[in-house]
Amino acid sequence: MNRIVRVLRDLAVTEPHRTAIRFTEGSSDTERLITYAQLDRDARAIANLLQRHAAVGSRVLLLHSSGAELAKAFLGCLYGGMVPISAKVPVGAGSHLSWATGVVLDADAPIALHDVASMPDVISWSHQDGLTRVTCLLTEDLPDDADLWTDPETEAPTTALISYRGLRAHEPRGVTIDHETLERLCAQLTESMALRAGDRFGGAFCRSGFGLIIYLLLPLSKGCTAFLLDEDASAGLAEHVARHRIDVSVGSLPQYLSHPAGDGADLTSLRWAGVLDWSGSFREVAGALVRRGAPAGAPTPFHIPSQLPVPLVDLPAGPRIQWRIVHPVTSRECEPGDIGELWVRGDSFKFSYWGKAQESAAFFDARIDGAGPGYCRTGDLVSLQDGELVFHGALADRLCIRKRIYSLSGVLALIRGLDSPLLGSAATAFTLSDDDDGAIVVSEVFSPSRGTAGLPELALEIRRNLQMKVGVALNGVVFVSPGSLQDHRGVLTAALTRELFTATLLDVVYEELDPISRLRCWSPSARIVDPVGAQR
Incomplete structure (x- = not known):
């Protein structure tokens, strides 16, 4: 029996009536209370279902609409010796290349668990994508057979869970975490937080592998x-936090501050x-x-890397973590700053x-x-400034010019800060290769009747601001129609925009490209202007 299951089994016996989870769900803020005894019994029943x-x-x-039902199903997997993978419920038609499908195929998962609320979407998804080999099982209203549960310790896998985060359906990558690493992580976080049995642990639950570890396993493993x-x-x-007198919490700054009642x-x-x-x-x-x-001593930096499902706590001074800032292309350690x-x-x-x-x-x-010891790459861009680690966004959206890394978020902030009624709500920037000597900026613009009035002046202002304020040279400025830059989920990424640009699939209103970039990608429908403004 792994340690987390053993702790929950013991608490179910020694403190059966203590509340393990108190979920606030729905716009009416309905509360669901689950005791340690109930949680243990439901987890054993789900484990029996899985083993059958x-x-x-x-x-x-795990495809659950309810956070409370997801928690029970997740623990049921651990009790049953299965490897859980949490995913958002696949909603809507035409989901053949959906994220959930990519995960199922990559992980070769034979079972999909769901609750009553998510059942129509899950069944529809499995039929649309032809996943006939995947058995969909409901985890509510199960037979009361918890007493028949047996511990699969001798057969249990070393892998505790698999986390898929922020990746495309056609190239899914699941990060595996074994039981030993998971137990060590919970012990280290317990020490960092000074978490004690009986504490009230609060947070806004998320359904990723990180969320299952931080919001469920961590507090439950400590009672x-x-x-x-x-x-x-x-x-x-x-x-x-105020309503329930929370002792320890984890959340984003907007979550702490955004609600009007938070004032x-x-x-x-x-604490x-x-x-x-x-x-x-x-x-x-x-x-x-x-x-x-x-x-004053309560706020603590708690960063979740782009490509790792576990937190980095109190960097750069946090205990037990060795870290380096490394150039992602050359693998050489970066110079200070x-x-x-x-x-x-x-x-x-x-x-x-x-x-x-x-x-x-x-x-x-x-x-x-x-050479030297092995490190885990986080997928995050950082710099060390005045003894603090400053985060600059995800590596996937980096700007690399002449092998020097620039902050994409900083570049976009300068563009958004320009005082122009022509600028739309979305913009991004990218290079066509890591050896390029300049970036290409793509921005949505409001252009009446698709005219170009004012656009050359706006392009020049963007060039000057980026060169003067952050030292970023541009090989091109491309203006597109509103709504051109989001994918089917409404998400804007530099990588996707680069793909659309090189495939000449952007709805271009006006562009200025240097000759080399023009050779790599030329849009015959655009009005092409040299950086100096000579119309062609």
Whole structure:
């Protein structure tokens, strides 16, 4: 029996009536309370269901609308010796290349669990994509056969869970975490947070591998009560903390501050407050939270890397984590102050990609200059400034000019800050290769009747601002019609825009390209102008 299951079994016996999870769900903020005894019994029933349909060690997709039902199904997988994979419910028609389908095929998952609320979408998805070999099982209203559960310890896999995050359906990569690494991570986070049995642990629950670890396994393995806001709850995190007198919480800065009731919320109960999704100086982030009433020592940087499902706590000074800032192309350590990729190593960073040994070695056993100890690549761009790690966004959206890394978010902030009624709501920038001597900016514009009036002047202003303020030279400025830059999910990425650009699939209104970039990609429908403004 793995340690987490053993702890939950013991708590179900010694403190059966203690509340394990208190979920706030829905716009009406309905609360669902689950005791340790109920959670244990439901997990054993789900484990029995799984063992009737699949061999121990099978991968299981979790497709639940309810956070409370997802929690029970996740623990049921651990009790049953299965490997859980949490995913968003696939909604809508035409989902043959959906993310959930890519995950099922990559992980070779024979089972998909769901609740009553998600059942129509899950069944429709499985029929659309022809996944006849995947058995869809309902995890609610199960037979009361928990007493028949047997521990699959001798057959249980070393893999505890697989996390798929932010990847395209046609190239899914699942990060595996084994039981030993998971237990070590929970122990280290417990120490960092000074988490104690009986603490009230709060947060806005998310359904990724990170969310399952932080919001469920961590507090439950210590005998805490997890006070969780589901995704559709109307309450803000600050209000949630004040209402329930939370001791320890994890959430993004907007989650702490966004709800109107948070303005006067009493955050004095917080002993420790992990802050996600922050940028710039954390001193400023901590100050914003303290001004809302949090104790001065409570705010703590709590970063989730783009490509790892576990948190980095209190960097750069955090214990047990060795880190370096490395150029992502040359694998050489960056000079002080330069932007590079964050590489980390430590006892709780033992990962691999499911079924991809070669890629695992390149990403999770990366060597600086090809030598020395192995590091995990995080997929995040950072720099060290005044003793603080400053995060500059994901590596996937980097700007690499003459092998120097620039912050894409900083470039886009300058573009958005220009005072022009022509600028649309979306813009991005990219290079065609890491050896290019300049970037290409693509921005939506409002152009009446698709005319070009004012666009050459706007392009010149963009060039001047980027060159003067951040030292970024441009090989091109491309203006497209509103709505051109989002994908089918409404998401804008530099990588996708580059693909559309090189395939001449952007709806171009006006562009200025240097001769080399024009040779790589030429749009015959566009009005092409040299950077100096000579119309062709």
